[in-house]
Amino acid sequence: MSISSKAKNQWRKTVTGYIFLLPVIVGLALFTILPLCKSLYYSFTEYDNITSPVWIGVRNFISMWSEPFFVKSVGNTFLYAFVSVPLGLFCSFFLALALSANLKGIKVFRALFYLPVILPAVASGVLITDLFSHTYGIYNRILTALGMPRFPFFAAENTAMFSLILYGLWGMGSSMLIWLAGFRSVSETYYEVAKIEGGGPFWTLFHVTIPMTTPTIFYNLVMGIINAMQIFTPVYVITSGGPNGATSTLAYLIYIYGLSYWEMGLASAMAWFLFVIIMGMTLIVFKTNKWVYYEGDSAR
Amino acid sequence: MNSVKKKKCVFAGVLYFLLICCAVIFCFPIFMLVSRSLMTTNEATLVPARFWPEVAQWKNYAEIFEAVGEYNGTSYWWLWFKNTVLLELGTISGTVLSSVWVAYGFTRIRFPGRNIVFAIVLGTMMIPSTVTMIPLYTIFSDLHWLNTLHPLIWPMWCGGGAVNIFLVVQYLRTLPKEFNESAEIDGANDFGIFLRIILPSATPILVAVGIGAFVGVWNDLMNPLMYLNTKEMWTLALGVTTLNTSSGDIGGIPFVFAACVIFSLPPLVLFTVAQKYFIESVVMSGLKG
Numbered sequence: 212m213s214i215s216s217k218a219k220n221q222w223r224k225t226v227t228g229y230i231f232l233l234p235v236i237v238g239l240a241l242f243t244i245l246p247l248c249k250s251l252y253y254s255f256t257e258y259d260n261i262t263s264p265v266w267i268g269v270r271n272f273i274s275m276w277s278e279p280f281f282v283k284s285v286g287n288t289f290l291y292a293f294v295s296v297p298l299g300l301f302c303s304f305f306l307a308l309a310l311s312a313n314l315k316g317i318k319v320f321r322a323l324f325y326l327p328v329i330l331p332a333v334a335s336g337v338l339i340t341d342l343f344s345h346t347y348g349i350y351n352r353i354l355t356a357l358g359m360p361r362f363p364f365f366a367a368e369n370t371a372m373f374s375l376i377l378y379g380l381w382g383m384g385s386s387m388l389i390w391l392a393g394f395r396s397v398s399e400t401y402y403e404v405a406k407i408e409g410g411g412p413f414w415t416l417f418h419v420t421i422p423m424t425t426p427t428i429f430y431n432l433v434m435g436i437i438n439a440m441q442i443f444t445p446v447y448v449i450t451s452g453g454p455n456g457a458t459s460t461l462a463y464l465i466y467i468y469g470l471s472y473w474e475m476g477l478a479s480a481m482a483w484f485l486f487v488i489i490m491g492m493t494l495i496v497f498k499t500n501k502w503v504y505y506e507g508d509s510a511r
Numbered sequence: 512m513n514s515v516k517k518k519k520c521v522f523a524g525v526l527y528f529l530l531i532c533c534a535v536i537f538c539f540p541i542f543m544l545v546s547r548s549l550m551t552t553n554e555a556t557l558v559p560a561r562f563w564p565e566v567a568q569w570k571n572y573a574e575i576f577e578a579v580g581e582y583n584g585t586s587y588w589w590l591w592f593k594n595t596v597l598l599e600l601g602t603i604s605g606t607v608l609s610s611v612w613v614a615y616g617f618t619r620i621r622f623p624g625r626n627i628v629f630a631i632v633l634g635t636m637m638i639p640s641t642v643t644m645i646p647l648y649t650i651f652s653d654l655h656w657l658n659t660l661h662p663l664i665w666p667m668w669c670g671g672g673a674v675n676i677f678l679v680v681q682y683l684r685t686l687p688k689e690f691n692e693s694a695e696i697d698g699a700n701d702f703g704i705f706l707r708i709i710l711p712s713a714t715p716i717l718v719a720v721g722i723g724a725f726v727g728v729w730n731d732l733m734n735p736l737m738y739l740n741t742k743e744m745w746t747l748a749l750g751v752t753t754l755n756t757s758s759g760d761i762g763g764i765p766f767v768f769a770a771c772v773i774f775s776l777p778p779l780v781l782f783t784v785a786q787k788y789f790i791e792s793v794v795m796s797g798l799k800g
Binding site: 221224225227228229230231232234235236237238239241242243245246247249250253260306309310312314320322323324325326327329330331332333334335336337338339341342346347348349351352355356381437440441443444447448461462465466469470475478479482483485486489490493 | 523526527529530533534537538540541543544547555556557558559560562609612613615616617620621622623624625628631632635636637638639640641642643644645646647648649650652666668669670676700701702705726729730732733736737748751752764767768771772774775778779782783786
């Protein structure tokens with residue numbers, strides 16, 4: 212094959228390649244990069260969606276701190292992410308461990324624990340609001356029947372966030388499934404070696420299962436943090452951020468300021484604040500991933 | 512030997528007991544969802560609350576269909592259902608077709624710039640949707656797309672999101688390279704190989720991606736909330752949510768819950784039928800974070 216025909220062939224390959232990538236490149240430009248730039252620009256302006264944006268410098272980034280509920284929402288967002296993600300990982304790990312046992316009917320149990328995840332958030336939010344009701348809620352009936360005082364759940368400031376975290380744990384079926392997949396990827400030979408070496412179930416857990424599933428821990432942690440920092444739907448459906456901002460999160464506040472109060476500049480500034488925090492946290496996780504063990508990882 | 516067997520039996524017994532207890536706790540709210548959908552309006556607000564209605568009011572399920580009112584002679588339920596179906600069709604076809612199309616470019620053709628684009632795509636997974644939310648709203652507003660299904664459908668035709676592209680790419684990597692080589696010798700070009708070889712071979716992962724897209728759209732609240740303003744343009748998710756929050760159309764918890772039960776059925780049924788594919792996609796995505 213001559214050089215020029217080889218070059219021609221490569222040229223053809225490149226053009227074909229970009230034809231295949233065209234949708235994603237258009238999508239990235241139009242629905243990710245352009246909005247990202249616009250959002251950054253808006254964050255330095257005052258913009259109400261009617262008159263054109265007015266440049267005001269960094270004022271939004273300063274004034275947002277004195278908005279009612281902003282500081283509280285930042286605190287709530289961190290509280291939710293840092294309590295619900297580790298707690299969810301911890302609980303779902305043991306659930307998955309139990310569900311990886313070779314027992315009859317274990318598949319039925321897996322499906323049962325996954326059920327709350329498939330239940331649309333809209334329906335489950337409405338449902339939990341009702342079941343947690345201070346007066347006619349079924350859980351308060353159970354509590355009073357057990358001789359305990361009524362628990363206010365979403366109705367009181369100091370218990371609302373706890374209730375939101377509890378509700379989040381109800382959906383641990385999704386991380387359970389990822390754990391199960393991770394366990395299955397651990398090669399049988401490791402367990403056989405552990406058996407020959409005389410390792411008991413706990414030894415095997417700490418020396419084989421946990422180290423071999425670190426990629427899963429890593430994945431669950433990163434995705435868990437990113438998702439938890441953006442929690443919106445349950446807040447919108449269940450509490451509307453109340454009572455008195457006790458469950459208000461950054462994502463909820465951004466939505467309210469942007470598309471309800473039409474303070475799009477201020478909302479964009481808050482969004483970039485959240486973005487920077489999420490990037491920072493993700494970077495920290497990636498930088499400290501020395502403890503992650505990839506088995507024969509060369510695929511990427 | 513006997514004692515080992517005994518130990519195993521005790522272990523299994525304890526495990527079953529714990530699992531049953533946990534399963535009861537997990538599924539109890541869903542039981543209550545059904546139970547409270549069958550109560551009368553008064554019964555649902557009784558203190559102390561009841562676990563099961565005195566007489567199951569199956570007629571609640573018939574009445575909710577008449578209770579939301581009409582728009583130009585058509586029930587809102589029908590309009591919301593129609594919008595949701597249209598949205599599902601547009602989104603699922605877009606996600607499935609464009610994700611495998613793009614994934615073919617990322618895995619089967621070698622050309623400069625490919626890996627950079629792929630890295631950028633993966634990087635977008637880190638961008639919170641709240642950052643792009645407001646500018647996307649203004650962009651779609653400039654396009655006069657507000658209060659239409661366009662803002663919800665067309666972005667999905669651009670690869671269907673980073674996660675789906677990643678899933679399909681991972682799957683296509685497991686298909687043998689010889690597919691391409693032998694087909695090229697036979698004189699087929701990339702478009703032919705894509706249509707005749709890769710598209711059929713990728714069916715399992717595409718089913719999983721399609722199911723994920725279906726459930727995602729079915730449950731999505733934020734996007735319809737942003738872009739669909741007037742009631743006749745809403746989706747079912749939005750309609751069901753507002754049954755509870757608006758003072759308006761349906762009186763009482765039982766009716767809202769009956770609507771929730773019906774609304775939850777499609778994803779539940781789909782999951783039960785296609786459990787295998789669901790788990791497959793998790794296995795694919797979970798291993799190489």
